[in-house]
Amino acid sequence: MKAWVHHETGTPDVLRLEQRPRPRPGKGEVLVRNRAIGLNPVDWKFIDWGHSSWEWPHIPGVDGAGEVEELGESVTHVAPGARVAYHNDLVRPGSFAEYTVVPARALIPLPPTLPFAAAATIPCPALTAFQAVSKVPLKPGAHILVTGASGAVGGILLQLAHRRGWVVHAVCSASQAARVKRLGAATVTDYHRAEWREEVRERTGAQPLQAVFDMVSGEHAATLAPLLAANGHLVCIQDRQERAPLPAFTTTISLHEVGLNAMHGYADDWQWRSLVTAGAAIAADIAQGVVDPQIVEISAFEQLPEALARLKSGPNPGNRVVEL
Structure with a gap:
């Protein structure tokens, strides 16, 4: 598969488009074929900072939307072809790729009419906001x-x-x-x-x-x-x-x-069900036109580093998305 990877920390221009092995899902995981990627400040920050848990080269990115391609062991609540969005743990290989392995409990089901670009704005921004107002x-x-x-x-x-x-x-x-x-x-x-x-x-x-x-x-x-x-x-x-x-x-x-990524290390299955249920409700509201996904830019996959650099430099009156 094609993936944006970095072999060292730095600014978004350290990213390189390379051929990487297509991953396989393990127990409790699914493989998602990415159709859109949501860009977030945490992406460029951790490209700059790095993380002690990463294996190099690393594929960054926490937010994506696409179709379930393959099921891992014990995954029964979702079927291949399902339309989903997700927030992935930042310590794992991420969404800046054609395929990403994601914990099945983190999948947000999407209505059939919702474009993947709009869906990719939901995980990090909308779930963080939901966590905040729920406090x-x-x-x-x-x-x-x-x-x-x-x-x-x-x-x-x-x-x-x-x-x-x-x-x-x-x-x-x-x-x-x-x-x-x-x-x-x-x-x-x-x-x-x-x-x-x-x-x-x-x-x-x-x-x-x-x-x-x-x-x-x-x-x-x-x-x-x-x-x-x-x-x-x-x-x-x-x-x-x-x-x-x-x-x-x-x-x-x-x-x-508020720390959305902490859910991956500390939340139980019940808390994840509550969170993805909220995400699904927001997805339905966006599809019905009652919530604005605030998309300010949609870029091609090949221009991902440049889009991430624009996110870093700002201003950002909304969400920047990459389509595959």
């Missing part, structure tokens, strides 16, 4: 803040939150304000303005924020903790809070970390 037990009408609201994860999180009846205050660049409002934001604040936090505080004075979803960093999220109401929730999509950002026995906020 907080808020009722309809709750006011929340979403930073990075115009990005791949932020945009789908905004849509999921809006559909739960939450009032979303979005933070993004002014150039994306109109699009973010179409996705469901009640207000939009331009993060380029030095006083944007004070603007958010003024806007939410009558209805204090019950949750903040931050896409930037743990350090950045800590600066937003004072915006939360008592017993609010601070959810970190990037990084985590290593120490409490506020004094004890003040607003007593709850701290949450």
Whole structure:
């Protein structure tokens, strides 16, 4: 099979298109023929960082969509030819190839009308967003803040939150304000303005924020903790809070970390069923046109490194996808 591999760490231009042995699925696994690949920041980051568990040369990529080609031992809940999307463990050979071996429990079933390019946007961005909103037990009408609201994860999180009846205050660049409002934001604040936090505080004075979803960093999220109401929730999509950002026995906020890849090492089968069920529901909503997959670019497989480099350099008002 053809696969993009790297023999060393570095920028996306270290990737080389090579002929590699077509893998075979083991027990509890399936072989997927990839039709589309979702590109994510974690892809270029780990190409640069490497991982101690990798065998070299390594095939990167965590997200893909395609058809089940072959079943491994003990796989009975899916049939060859089934249309699926998946998030693969980043320590395994990945999706930047014509074929990828995937744990069967990670397969997201797809409706027949959903294009593979749209399906490839679901695993990392949408499942991360689903995990994040599932952390907080808020009722309809709750006011929340979403930073990075115009990005791949932020945009789908905004849509999921809006559909739960939450009032979303979005933070993004002014150039994306109109699009973010179409996705469901009640207000939009331009993060380029030095006083944007004070603007958010003024806007939410009558209805204090019950949750903040931050896409930037743990350090950045800590600066937003004072915006939360008592017993609010601070959810970190990037990084985590290593120490409490506020004094004890003040607003007593709850701290949450989100890490989709951790599911591969620590989640049980029941948790995976819950996650892929959520993914299937999002896939159906995209197929029906009620959720926007936010595709900003579809590239050919042969141009994958260049597309990944554009993802790295940004800006990325949505998802970049590669088709085979």
